[in-house]
Amino acid sequence: MKEMTGLVNTKNKNKLPGDGVVGKTCNNVCNNKTFIYTRKSALTLLKTAGILLLVLVLLAAFTACVSRSNQEVGDTGTGTGTESSSGTGRETGGDQGDVQGAGSKDAGEFPLTVTDANGVEVKIEKKPQKIVSLTLSTDEMLLSLVDKGRIAAVSYLSVDPGQSNVAEEVKDLQKTGLEVESLIAMQPDLIIVADWSDQNAIKQLRDAKITVYALKTPSSINQVKDAVMTVAQLVGEKGKGQEIIQWMDGKLKAVEEKVKTLEDNQKLRVLSYNNFFCTHGIGTTFDDITKHAGVINLAAEQGMVMWQEISKEKIVELNPDAIFLPAWSYEGFDAEEFAGSLKNDKSLAGINAIKNNRVFCLPEAHLGTTSQNIVLGVEDMARAVYPGLFE
Template identity: 25%
Template structure:
């Protein structure tokens, strides 16, 4: 399949002009390869890797026109240094700021015609939407475009694996390792601080408001985050994502309520004024807190920041000491 040349990474380095001290004019400088390109070229292509659904994916050359089908993949690609190579993202991609300027390919339904027009040489799909996206992407697969399905990470370890997998398929394994090591160091530092927690707090994670209040139990990334900060999930006896009514939340009486959504104006006040919620410790102690929706729900490079934000929300007396 034809290889479409994308722009080199931002700020291509230029060699300084060499000027002889005698009456010779300065010689022209030749552009030096970007660090990302040079490191990528150290990886042996063609490259064959296995994705999250067991498909073998072969790339003949390092990708230079990449489409990302979920925001977390996009954040990983940018962290790896592929800002220029990313040509298409979903409607919800908003980080980093440069991601918002990329061509939009849709969200729950993807615009296959636009994706084709972008002439990608790598598509990063996602396991969570693969069952519905696979059929639509068949024309691109038939045309020879490599499609790599990234796993649906539900923990820090799986997030690390995701970053390393994307690093491998793009030829940026060394950069991926550095990102993972930096995240692990941040997580370890937070864990060290929380060793001083004497009384474990109970927490209710609310991912959507009335009338359909959803929360997260075992087997979710939210559960992993709470476990990591030594907090007890009040719905840890439940599995996956579930809807819960207000009466049940009152009966479970969490010490802290964390809101991971921002689509409701004055969401914190709305929670506090629900009937019966004045009986909840979290409301009485003014511990209903809205946290950053994006970093707490995207298994990517900012997940360590999400852990820190949750730790500060639940244990401010420890984290702000």
């Protein structure tokens, strides 16, 4: 994958996998797994005598100099100045919380004082060398940001090729969950958890003097970029974070250059549908993916928010041009069987998606991720519905 060499860690050759996976119909892919100058106000004591007026003038100048020096010190960000934790140059108050640089505005320098997604202030004393990731998305981010030797453990989900883009890369890494005793025993210098993780367990870890940062779960591609840059700051690899963003932007631009040629009446109207009989509406990563892929998400168009149950009657009414189904099979659920039952459902036989064989199961590791690999989901979707644009 030559285009990704800029993101490969030269020590362990880690990279962002997934290039070249093309969306296919459910006929044959549903089981595809896929971080003053203390200008000492260099004031020289004036040892000179003069008339009282001159002394008063000098004192006034002295006072002004001190005031100006203090203002410059405040502007360096060492005390009250804050910057975006995403490291993307946005103003304070971004999705991932606030970051205060200790000694420099360069977030790659330590110590760092950061406010996580749950509003908790976290201090990272030095560049982390023993990192634990408890979410699949941060597993994937870290493997493109740091040498594997700095990763103490990753999440259990990382080994499942049906969901993970790093299943091969993590084979030799320890796997863990939010297990307080074992995590304390590891003595990591940074644990990254999701913002929805068990707060009681997180408190126990912090009480044991373990540094824990709760990362906001992204609901859009821009928020994924923020998350990447936040993690890059936390681990002192802001430059590598920027490389990942550039790669993401390159992938998005390549797709958008192709689909921008479509007139509005040429854009396919699509729907997602899962084994819980739900569809993805406004506020989901699926909806954001559809925007970049040049299709219209019917659920969002109908004003549906987040995940909502949808009846077969409603599907018939909406008459989607394409339907996206789960590709990940697990105990108790067979994705291929689910797709087969939907395609053979007589009540749905008249909809465009069925008639035109546009029922797709795209790699869950791309379409369902909240890591940088989400852009591969955009590419998969666009390739699936507009194959002619990619010939």
